Each structure stands twice: as C-alpha cells, then as structure tokens.
Amino acid sequence: MSLSPLALRAEIAALLPRLRRFARSVTRHREDADDLVQIAVERALKHLDHWQDGTRLDSWLFRIMKNAWIDEVRARGRRDEVLAPEEAGEHVGYSETGSREIRLSIDKAMGRLPEEQRMAVSLVLVEGLPYKEAAQVLDIPIGTLTSRLARGRDALQAMLGDGDITP
Amino acid sequence: MTDLTEQDRIAAMAYVDGELAPADLAAFDARLAHEPALAATVARERALRASLASAYAPELDEPVPAALLDLLAVPEPAIKPVAANDAVAIGANDAYRGALPHALRWRWAEWGAMAACLVLGVMLGARVLAPRTTSGGDTLALGVASDGAVVAQGALRDALEQHVAGIVLDPNSPVVVGLTFRDHAKHYCRTFTLDNASSGIACKQADGWVVANLEHAASAPATAASGNAGAYRMAASPFSPALLQSIDAMREGDTLDAAAEKAAQAKGWRP
Numbered sequence: 300m301s302l303s304p305l306a307l308r309a310e311i312a313a314l315l316p317r318l319r320r321f322a323r324s325v326t327r328h329r330e331d332a333d334d335l336v337q338i339a340v341e342r343a344l345k346h347l348d349h350w351q352d353g354t355r356l357d358s359w360l361f362r363i364m365k366n367a368w369i370d371e372v373r374a375r376g377r378r379d380e381v382l383a384p385e386e387a388g389e390h391v392g393y394s395e396t397g398s399r400e401i402r403l404s405i406d407k408a409m410g411r412l413p414e415e416q417r418m419a420v421s422l423v424l425v426e427g428l429p430y431k432e433a434a435q436v437l438d439i440p441i442g443t444l445t446s447r448l449a450r451g452r453d454a455l456q457a458m459l460g461d462g463d464i465t466p
Numbered sequence: 467m468t469d470l471t472e473q474d475r476i477a478a479m480a481y482v483d484g485e486l487a488p489a490d491l492a493a494f495d496a497r498l499a500h501e502p503a504l505a506a507t508v509a510r511e512r513a514l515r516a517s518l519a520s521a522y523a524p525e526l527d528e529p530v531p532a533a534l535l536d537l538l539a540v541p542e543p544a545i546k547p548v549a550a551n552d553a554v555a556i557g558a559n560d561a562y563r564g565a566l567p568h569a570l571r572w573r574w575a576e577w578g579a580m581a582a583c584l585v586l587g588v589m590l591g592a593r594v595l596a597p598r599t600t601s602g603g604d605t606l607a608l609g610v611a612s613d614g615a616v617v618a619q620g621a622l623r624d625a626l627e628q629h630v631a632g633i634v635l636d637p638n639s640p641v642v643v644g645l646t647f648r649d650h651a652k653h654y655c656r657t658f659t660l661d662n663a664s665s666g667i668a669c670k671q672a673d674g675w676v677v678a679n680l681e682h683a684a685s686a687p688a689t690a691a692s693g694n695a696g697a698y699r700m701a702a703s704p705f706s707p708a709l710l711q712s713i714d715a716m717r718e719g720d721t722l723d724a725a726a727e728k729a730a731q732a733k734g735w736r737p
Contacts, residue, residue: 308538309642311538315538316525316528317526319534323525333534337533337534405517406521423483445479449476449479452514455518456510459514
C-alpha cells in the first residue's frame with residue numbers, strides 16, 4: 300500500500316516552500332535555488348516508486364536535492380551572490396523593525412559557514428529535522444552530523460556575538 | 467562555553483535540539499542546576515536555534531513560482547463528452563432542487579450558485595471517471611438517489627467506502643479521501659478530491675454517500691480549460707478555506723484518527 304501518485308504530487312507541492320528555503324541555504328543564490336528545486340522535483344517524480352511509505356517525504360526530497368546539488372548544479376558556479384529577499388528588492392513582511400537587521404546578519408553569517416556545516420545547521424535548526432533524518436539526508440553518520448552541527452553553531456555564535464541574537 | 471569538554475558541548479546542543487537520550491535527560495537536568503557554564507551554553511544554543519528558525523520563517527510565505535508548480539500539475543485526463551445532457555438536466559431541474567433535504571439545500575445555498583456547482587461537479591466527475599470505468603451504468607461520480615439526494619457513485623463511492631487514514635488502495639484512483647468526521651446527526655462524513663480538481667464533503671446516510679458540498683478548484687466555468695490553474699491550487703492545498711469552514715460548521719467532535727477510521731469502516735460507516 301502506498302500513497303497514490305496524485306496524493307504524492309500534492310504532498311510534494313505542499314513542501315515546495317520548504318524545499319526552496321533549503322535550496323537557498325545550499326546554493327546561496329535565489330535562481331540557482333529554484334533550478335535546484337526543479338531538478339530535485341523532476342527526479343523525485345521520475346522515481347516516485349523509490350519513496351518508501353512510512354518514511355519522511357521531506358527528508359527524501361532534501362536528500363535528492365543535496366545529491367542534485369553535488370552532481371550538477373554546483374558545477375555551474377553561479378554562487379555567493381544571493382541573499383536575502385530584501386536585497387533582491389522583494390517585499391517580505393516583518394512585524395518588528397529590528398528583525399530585518401537580525402535576519403540579514405544571520406543570513407550573512409550562514410553564508411560564511413562551510414557548505415557542509417551550513418547544510419547540517421539548515422536541516423536541523425531551520426527545517427527541524429531530527430539528527431537521524433539529517434544524517435541520512437547528508438549520507439553521513441550521526442557522529443559526523445553532530446560534530447558539523449557543533450562547529451557550525453560555534454562559528455555562528457562567534458560571528459553573531461554571544462547573547463545578542465535573541466529574536 | 468570554552469570551559470566545556472567537547473562531550474558536554476555536544477550534549478548541550480543535543481539537549482536543546484531534543485536529541486539527548488531519554489536515559490541521560492534527568493542527569494543533564496540535574497547538572498544544569500549547579501553548573502553555570504553548562505547552563506549558559508544551553509541558553510546560548512536555545513537563543514541561536516530560535517533566531518535561526520524565526521529568521522528563515524518568512525521565506526515560507528513567499529509565493530512559489532509557477533514553473534515549479536507546473537511540474538506537479540496533473541495532466542488533464544482525456545475529455546470524453548459524456549453526460550452533458552444529464553448534468554444540465556439535473557442542474558436546471560427545480561423540482562429536483564426542491565427535493566433536496568432541507569439542511570443540504572441550505573448548504574448549497576450558502577455556497578451560492580448551487581445549480582452551476584452541481585452541473586460542474588457532475589460533468590467533472592463524468593469527465594474524470596468515465597475513461598477509467600467500464601460498466602455502462604456506473605460512469606458518473608455523482609448520481610441522484612430516489613429521494614433526490616446527490617450520492618457518490620463509481621470510483622468516488624468506492625474510495626469513500628474503502629480508503630482509510632489517507633491510504634489509497636488503488637494508486638490509479640482519481641479520488642483522494644482526506645478527513646473523516648461525524649456531523650451533528652452522527653453520520654460519518656469524509657472530504658474528498660477528484661483528480662485534484664474538485665473537492666467536496668460526503669456523508670454516509672441510508673442512501674449511500676450523500677454529497678453535501680462540492681466545489682471546483684477554480685471558480686471558472688467548466689468549459690474553459692480550468693484544469694491547470696485549478697490543479698495548482700488544489701495541489702498546494704487540497705481544500706479551500708470555504709470548504710474547511712464548512713467542515714468546522716458541520717462536524718461534531720474532532721476528526722477521526724486512523725484507528726477510529728478503521729473502526730468506523732468496519733461498521734460500514736453506520737452511525
């Protein structure tokens with residue numbers, strides 16, 4: 300028994316905002332991010348039967364995206380010019396005036412992390428994946444994941460200044 | 467933070483992430499009470515986690531580009547011109563409309579354009595289901611019972627009867643069943659979508675699954691190629707806010723969980 304292809308498509312569509320967010324964290328480029336999501340979704344649709352019922356669909360898609368990034372998108376070399384929607388001139392609503400600056404500094408700090416630390420931080424702290432899931436997405440043992448997470452967090456803390464980043 | 471061993475550093479992080487082994491949790495809590503360095507690290511980790519989550523939350527509200535939604539749109543099934551006459555006859559028939567049970571009629575009225583909605587639903591059902599069904603008399607998703615109620619037929623009826631907890635038995639079925647709840651008369655009601663293009667609520671009564679609400683994804687006329695834009699919206703959110711509201715208005719108690727759905731199904735969805 301499994302979800303019908305129709306239901307799966309609907310589930311994937313519902314995940315698109317999160318897929319785009321993770322893709323931006325990975326690529327650091329808004330257009331590359333959407334290219335990456337597109338490639339990942341195309342691959343997923345081609346291999347819908349590979350997804351196992353009872354496993355997390357978001358993890359499966361994140362993993363496809365990570366592989367697609369390594370396989371092809373990264374090679375294109377349009378990177379490190381991203382960033383925040385504000386800089387791209389888009390309107391994103393914020394309730395407090397201070398949160399825009401906080402967001403920008405956090406995003407800048409994230410951009411300076413080595414890619415493997417940034418992916419670990421993104422999956423666990425932004426996307427909320429359990430360690431086990433995040434480790435599977437990245438194809439690494441849990442111990443490696445936790446050490447990347449710890450190093451990534453230490454670097455973020457150092458860049459952002461301890462205790463000064465409470466939202 | 468600098469005083470901590472690597473092991474404690476990792477433990478503080480795991481604690482904040484909810485990943486500390488249950489067996490270690492009590493001991494760690496006890497240490498927090500009288501180890502300020504450890505407690506400070508936990509506080510910093512917590513603040514960082516909260517900052518990251520809130521910094522990137524607004525990205526989820528950005529509209530998704532159509533090119534990405536296109537990938538997930540469902541191809542229009544082959545359109546077969548069947549049942550158009552039946553559909554018009556049903557929708558335009560005032561006598562039939564008058565025969566609707568009062569509560570049902572009120573809901574149709576609430577939705578507005580009851581006839582249009584019904585015609586649309588019947589045509590859509592026919593269009594979607596006809597190519598996939600074989601028996602001549604059972605090609606429509608919707609039919610009319612002897613007392614005038616609109617009842618589910620064919621693949622829609624089968625899905626409403628058989629699908630439990632979001633598991634679709636037949637992967638080729640165009641029907642996806644969503645939530646199950648009981649209405650004020652204790653009937654079991656279920657939400658459904660047909661080929662991601664129209665959605666509704668059906669309640670199991672003596673006549674079968676009586677369709678109480680039905681809407682097409684797009685409010686555009688059925689004749690236009692309404693499929694695409696509609697399918698996108700449906701794919702992203704199977705039920706409109708209006709439909710969700712009517713669920714809340716109709717339901718008595720919470721929606722059923724998987725076990726309750728199985729139990730209700732075992733009883734033939736009888737109240």
